[in-house]
Amino acid sequence: MKNKILVIEDDRAISELLCMNLEAAGYETVAAYDGEEAQRLLLWQEDADLAVVDIMLPGKDGFALMEDFKKKELPVLYLTAKDDVASKVKGLKLGAEDYMVKPFEMLELLVRIEKVLERTGRAKKVLTVRNILVDMQSHQVYKDGLPVSLKPMEYDLFVLLLQNKNIALGREELLKRVWGEDYLGESRTVDVHIGQLRKKLELYDEIRTIPKLGYRLEE
Incomplete structure (x- = not known):
């Protein structure tokens, strides 16, 4: 019934903060803490609507995971400390719907998530x-x-x-x-x-x- 968001973030404190705020905003969340776990998650989370992804992950990084997201036709919002223009351009060219830099304001992230879900026709009101x-x-x-x-x-x-x-x-x-x-x-x-x-x-x-x-x- 609710929109399901995959939170792929290796910093557990940030992951818990994201999940807590997303759930308070009415979303369902599933967390993964490295690239390999994220890949396994994608195999069985058929009904996910969006992935919020850190780029610098242990194992397979956020950029390398994009092919897996594309196979699942899962929209991606990168949330990362990589604030250089080259990384932003790369992320968007790979197919990410949006790119946000840490540190971030939770309210802005929630608005961006809402906009991505609406733009991709996945928003569940x-x-x-x-x-x-x-x-x-x-x-x-x-x-x-x-x-x-x-x-x-x-x-x-x-x-x-x-x-x-x-x-x-x-x-x-x-x-x-x-x-x-x-x-x-x-x-x-x-x-x-x-x-x-x-x-x-x-x-x-x-x-x-x-x-x-x-x-x-x-x-």
Whole structure:
């Protein structure tokens, strides 16, 4: 369900930092620490969507691994301390989608990863809260990996809450953005749908009622 990213980095501290931040951003990660391990990983990670690759690896380096990535048609983003122009040109000419130099800002890396996934048509739009995952492409909601049936308006309302985590949204705003400007019904409609979401998804504590205003999805 989530985009899977291979992290190929021999510095374990950097690898752990990358994996931790990528997972916090909603990605699944698999780590390898040298060229040979990366090759073995490519043999069985059929569903990977992107590889973030250091160039200076023990054994087979990041440049030499490019042929393996190409065979798998796996997009590559080089993340390396090699900041000379010749290395950048070589990496991009070999077929890398992007090239970033260490030290790096995690936020910039996340944006670049998102752009590569979008450009290569591999982006999976996924929203999560606790043990619940929403696949924006299939409009399917999963709880503990099992599908949950939501009515169209329940789904739209839940997605809006997810996209505005920890932000209070008024009933009138929810009505306007989910049911549309021309909806003539009562704001009580929102309360009924919120009640259904709490029940179906067991988010009694996470979907908070804001007195005299509306609701907030907390995480």
